[in-house]
Amino acid sequence: MTDVEHQKWWGWGVEGIAFHHEDKPAFAGFVLDKVGIDLTQPGGEPPTFDEIDVPASRLGDDLGAQLRAAVGDHQVSTDDMLRVVHTYGKGMRDLVRVRAGDLPRVPDAVVYPANEDEVRAVVDAVVAADAVLIPFGGGSNISGSLTPQPHEERTVISLDLGRMNRVLEIDESSGLARIQAGGLGPDIEEQLTTRGWTMGHQPDSFKHSTLGGWIATRSSGMQSDKYGDIADITRGMRVVLPGKVVELRPLPSTSTGPSVREMIIGSEGRLGVVTEAWVNVHRVPENRDVIAYLFPNWAAGLAAMAEISTSDAAPTITRVSDANETTFSLATRKASKGISGKVGEGLFEVLRRRGWDLEKVCLSYIGYEGGTAKIRAEKSVVGKIIGKHGGIRLGRGPGSLYDQKKFDTPYIRDFLLDRGAIGDVSETAAPWSKLGQVYTTTVRAARAKFAELGVPGFIMCHLSHSYHSGACLYFTFAFPPNADDDFLGQYDAVKTVIQQSFIDAGGTLSHHHGVGTDHAPWLEQDISEAGTDLMVGLLRAADPGRNLNPGTLIPDHREW
Numbered sequence: 122m123t124d125v126e127h128q129k130w131w132g133w134g135v136e137g138i139a140f141h142h143e144d145k146p147a148f149a150g151f152v153l154d155k156v157g158i159d160l161t162q163p164g165g166e167p168p169t170f171d172e173i174d175v176p177a178s179r180l181g182d183d184l185g186a187q188l189r190a191a192v193g194d195h196q197v198s199t200d201d202m203l204r205v206v207h208t209y210g211k212g213m214r215d216l217v218r219v220r221a222g223d224l225p226r227v228p229d230a231v232v233y234p235a236n237e238d239e240v241r242a243v244v245d246a247v248v249a250a251d252a253v254l255i256p257f258g259g260g261s262n263i264s265g266s267l268t269p270q271p272h273e274e275r276t277v278i279s280l281d282l283g284r285m286n287r288v289l290e291i292d293e294s295s296g297l298a299r300i301q302a303g304g305l306g307p308d309i310e311e312q313l314t315t316r317g318w319t320m321g322h323q324p325d326s327f328k329h330s331t332l333g334g335w336i337a338t339r340s341s342g343m344q345s346d347k348y349g350d351i352a353d354i355t356r357g358m359r360v361v362l363p364g365k366v367v368e369l370r371p372l373p374s375t376s377t378g379p380s381v382r383e384m385i386i387g388s389e390g391r392l393g394v395v396t397e398a399w400v401n402v403h404r405v406p407e408n409r410d411v412i413a414y415l416f417p418n419w420a421a422g423l424a425a426m427a428e429i430s431t432s433d434a435a436p437t438i439t440r441v442s443d444a445n446e447t448t449f450s451l452a453t454r455k456a457s458k459g460i461s462g463k464v465g466e467g468l469f470e471v472l473r474r475r476g477w478d479l480e481k482v483c484l485s486y487i488g489y490e491g492g493t494a495k496i497r498a499e500k501s502v503v504g505k506i507i508g509k510h511g512g513i514r515l516g517r518g519p520g521s522l523y524d525q526k527k528f529d530t531p532y533i534r535d536f537l538l539d540r541g542a543i544g545d546v547s548e549t550a551a552p553w554s555k556l557g558q559v560y561t562t563t564v565r566a567a568r569a570k571f572a573e574l575g576v577p578g579f580i581m582c583h584l585s586h587s588y589h590s591g592a593c594l595y596f597t598f599a600f601p602p603n604a605d606d607d608f609l610g611q612y613d614a615v616k617t618v619i620q621q622s623f624i625d626a627g628g629t630l631s632h633h634h635g636v637g638t639d640h641a642p643w644l645e646q647d648i649s650e651a652g653t654d655l656m657v658g659l660l661r662a663a664d665p666g667r668n669l670n671p672g673t674l675i676p677d678h679r680e681w
C-alpha cells in the first residue's frame with residue numbers, strides 16, 4: 122500500500138487537527154451575534170465512514186493489469202476510503218456532498234506513479250482504454266476541478282502524484298529549481314531551505330497542496346507581491362500527454378509566439394499531467410517582518426494599498442481587512458496573547474477620542490523581507506503613506522499573530538458545518554479604479570440574498586495580492602441555511618450572486634482559485650464567447666476523446 126498521506130475524507134487537513142473556540146473568549150459572542158449560532162450548545166459530528174455507501178469500483182481486469190504493470194501492484198488501489206478521498210476537493214459543495222454520502226461517481230482506482238515514465242505508461246494505458254484520467258495533487262482545490270462527471274460511464278482513474286515530491290536540482294547561478302509536481306508546500310520548502318533557498322509561494326492551503334496543483338489552478342500565495350503568482354514563478358515544465366511529452370525549458374523570457382507555458386498553467390489537468398517544473402527560487406531572506414496597521418475606514422485602507430503598490434517600497438504582503446473582517450480577527454484572538462497589549466489596553470478608546478468611528482476600523486498587515494537597511498527604508502515609505510491616509514502602526518506583535526494563524530483558519534469551515542452553518546469564500550481581482558465598486562455591489566448582493574432567504578448572514582472581505590494595476594478582493598461569507606429549504610441550493614444562491622457581482626462590476630471570476638466546475642458558468646462572461654472558442658479549440662485538439670479530466674474549466678454546453 123502506498124505511503125502517501127491524505128487529508129481527512131470528510132474535511133480539511135489531517136485527522137486530529139480542528140478549529141477550537143474555547144481559547145478565544147470573544148468568538149462565541151461574535152458567532153451568536155452575526156449568524157445566530159449558539160456555541161454553548163454541542164456541535165454535531167461528521168459522519169463515520171461506515172455510514173457512507175461507496176459505489177463499487179468498475180476497474181476492468183485488462184486496464185487493472187496494465188496499471189499494475191506500469192506502477193507496481195501496491196501502487197494501484199481500489200480501496201473505498203482512498204477512492205472517496207480522491208472524489209472531491211475541499212470546496213463547500215464538496216464538503217457538504219461528501220458528508221452526505223452523495224457519491225454519484227467515484228474514481229474506480231487510484232494510481233500512484235513514482236516517476237515520469239510511470240506517468241507516461243498510465244496516461245497511455247488509460248487513453249488507449251478510452252477511460253478517464255484525473256490528475257490529483259493535494260486535493261485542496263476549491264472550485265470543483267477534480268470530481269468525476271456524475272454520469273461518466275467510462276472507467277475513471279485518479280492519478281495521485283504524491284510520490285513525486287523531490288527537489289531534483291537547483292541551478293544556483295540562475296535562481297531556478299527543478300521540482301517534481303507532487304511535492305506539497307512543506308516538502309518543497311524543507312528541501313529548498315536546507316540549501317538556503319525558498320520558492321516563497323505560500324497559499325493558505327500550503328500544507329495540503331502541491332506544485333502541480335498550483336500550476337494547474339493558477340495559484341497565488343500570500344507573498345505574491347514579492348514572489349509573483351505561480352504563473353510568474355513557473356519558468357519551465359514537463360507535461361505528459363498521450364504518446365508524448367511537452368518539454369518547456371526554463372527561460373527568463375521568450376518570443377516564441379503564444380505561450381505554451383501559459384496554456385498549461387491553469388489547465389486543470391485537461392492538457393496533460395505536469396510531472397515537474399522549473400521554478401524561480403530566492404535566497405532565504407535575512408529578515409522577515411509582518412507589521413500590523415489600523416485604518417479609520419475601508420476607503421482609506423484601499424487608497425493606501427493602491428499608493429503602496431506604485432511606491433518605492435516593495436513589500437511581500439499588502440493586506441487590509443474591511444471592518445467586518447477586522448471584527449472577526451479580533452474575535453478569534455486568544456485570551457492571553459491578545460492582538461497586542463495596545464489594542465487590549467485601550468487603544469480603541471484613544472482612537473474613539475480622536476474621532477475614529479470604531480465600527481469602521483480596518484486592520485492591515487504589511488510584510489517586509491530582506492536586509493535590515495532595505496526593510497527600514499521600506500517601512501519608512503509605507504509608514505508615510507499609511508499616515509497620509511489616516512492610518513496608524515500597531516506593530517510587530519499583531520503582525521506575528523497573523524503569521525501564526527494563517528494556516529489554522531481553514532479549519533473553521535468544518536467547525537461551522539458541524540453546527541449546520543455554511544462558511545465559504547469567493548475571490549476576484551479588478552483594476553484599482555473598480556475595486557470600490559466590486560466591494561460595494563458584492564456585499565450588497567450577498568446581504569440582499571441573505572434577506573431573501575430569511576437567514577442571518579455575514580460577509581467580510583480583505584484586499585490582498587497587489588499589482589501595478591489592481592488587486593485581489595477576497596470575500597468570506599457565512600450563514601446558517603434555512604432548515605426548510607435545500608441546504609446546497611441556498612449556498613448556490615448566495616455564491617451565484619457574489620460571482621455575478623464580480624463580473625458585473627468589472628472583476629474576474631477568480632483571482633487564484635481557478636475555474637473548475639463551480640466558476641465555469643461565468644467563463645464566457647469573463648473572457649468572451651470568442652475567447653472561450655479559443656480555449657475549447659485548444660482543449661479539443663489536445664484531447665479529442667475527452668479522456669483528460671473532462672467537465673472542468675469550461676461550461677457544460679461547450680463540451681464536445
Ligand SMILES: Cc1cc2nc3c(=O)[nH]c(=O)nc-3n(C[C@H](O)[C@H](O)[C@H](O)COP(=O)(O)OP(=O)(O)OC[C@H]3O[C@@H](n4cnc5c(N)ncnc54)[C@H](O)[C@@H]3O)c2cc1C
Nearest residue numbers: 258259260261262324325326331333334340341390395531
Ligand atoms: C482552505 C483553503 C485555502 C486555500 N488557499 C489558497 C490560496 O491562498 N491560494 C491559492 O492559490 N489557492 C488556495 N486554495 C485553493 C487550492 O489550494 C489551490 O487551488 C491549489 O493550487 C490546489 O492544489 P492541489 O495540489 O491541492 O490540487 P488538486 O486539488 O489536487 O487539483 C486541482 C486541479 O489541478 C489538477 N492537477 C493537480 N495536479 C496536477 C498535475 N500534476 N498535472 C496536471 N493537473 C494537475 C487536478 O486535476 C485539478 O483539476 C485554498 C483552498 C482551501 C480549501
